[in-house]
Amino acid sequence: MLAAGLALALLAGVMIGPFPMAPGQILRVLAGQGGEAQAATVLWNIRLPRVLAAALVGAALAGAGAAYQTVFRNPLVSPDILGVSAGAGFGAVLGILLGLPVLAIQALGFGMGLAVVALVLGLTLALRAGGQVLALVLCGIAIGALAGAGVSLVKLLADPDDQLPAITFWLMGSLAGIKRIDVALALPAILAGLLPLLLLRWRIGHLALPEDEARSLGVDTGRLRLLVILAATLVTAAAVSISGVIGWVGLMVPHMARLVTGPRFDRLLPATLLLGAGFLVLVDTAARSVALTEVPLGILTAVIGAPVFLALLLRRARGWAE
């Protein structure tokens, strides 16, 4: 059912957009049966990469959110808990400030997101609190706040006519500038992170159990937790580096998926991936269709996400509580 929903969302994403094209024309171009050159440019270079990127980013953020929530045994966790979004944001705005080419900006965002989480993990190890959830979260908050301060500093130093708007737009998240090369570069990193999560999803589910129970099932909790954190971080950093900061997807979509599948991670993860992909494709289709100019994705996901999240809370989503 979810897969069919995703297919419908993808279809809607490909069909709907500001450049006027008849459905028949779109199908002809997709089938390689000629059609207008202009329509081919729009479809192959703009719309398809964008729909694909929306699906990838949505799946990545939602999947990482589900993984983090399970590892931290906390339903309020989102993928930026360890500062990966803040770090990636700082790297990207630094790239904008330095006037780097777009790919270098994305690379800097990706690298800085990973570096922040590496720093957090290193710090917790140095505190001899390796693997302890509370120490991780606190270090994540502290380093994330530092990265946030870095973003503010960059905004202050940026050229207000030129760089500041670019920084603001980047921090609100958008897929408006997505090109084929962006998708091609982010895809391997996202797959490399999602694959271990998918393959180990039964074992990862045990991490939601109390520590001693999980151990008695033969799970090396410390190492597995580290692996999940690394994989989810890789996925988030890759997604954020091409899309900018998009909140709420990683927090909300796993909750929606739990309503369908229940809390077991091995069932939750595939559902979350499909739902996240479909959700972001639809939201992004709205982002480029509701007005003549782009509505930043971060705004749309918050406007949709906050009420849905509250509704889930009010219904006391039985998904999480045992």
Add this chain to the structure above:
Amino acid sequence: MKHLIPAALKAAALLVLAALPAAAFDGPTQTVTDATGRSVEIPADPARVFAAGPPAATLLYALKPQAMLGWVRAPKQADLPYLLPLTQALPELGRLTGKGDTLNLEVLLAARPDLIVDYGTVNATYRDLAERVQDQAQLPYVLIDGSLDAMPASIRAMAGVLGVAERGEALAAYAEDSFAKADALLATVPAAQRPKVYLARGPEGLETAGRGSINAEIIERMGAVNVAQSEGKGLLTVSAEQVQAWAPDVIITIDRDFAASVGNMPEWQGIPAVAQGRVYLAPSRPFGFIDSPPSVNRLIGLKWLAQKLYPAQAKGDLAAEVAGFYALFYGVTLDDAAVSALLGD
């Protein structure tokens, strides 16, 4: 006891009055009414003037560069050949108005200004800001209307404030003449021949400014149709697909990287402006032709736009116009090589 309280109040009032500097200028003063209707007493010939934002700094530079205390943002290395030597090394003091003050009032006072001028939006926020700074720093603060249509009057007003009425008259006459020439040109171009224009900003060209935005104002003033519509006045992002749908005849950009790479970006192919090679990079030194800042620098931008938008109808030698404008407004003499470097042909 009954008499004590009024007496104490009177003493306190006297103390407060004594603490207020009674218009602490040595020389002659004049009283001006600024664009917000505030009456401000200022020195007749202010020698040290602080400009609150980039538009005011550009206007101050054009009218009375010797009175400048500093820049809001220091000019870049590449801007220096187009600026008077006496202003090249002035410090960067930060901005006082707009989004985020970067100026410390103590730094401002340490520069010992006679006067603060601002040139831009006139509304309750800026009026209040002028009042507050004037109260806090005890410096006269004059706000001049920065809208494009009011430019000749605003140049005269600012010149009056700065005590350079004659120079102001010369620049204001130039502004009036520029607007008149633009209108005369537009009268010869029927509506059907006016191009659709997209203003591309940012390295991807996907930031733009909509109709009514100060950042794109002169495109509409020059009779073209800005394809981007929006409710807000700020900058917006769009997608390449939206630009494809708009199919602009001309793309004006202020981004060097975008201008260089648009020809190779597959998602921009097929747009009439790209197909016909009508993507133009607006010159930016020392001040932009389109905006950045939205000040008197846009007068030469109007003439540049006229040549780019209406190549068949626009007459005149752009290089000579540019050299004349830079001599009159910026006080620099450009040779042919400097003009072509500036225009990028």
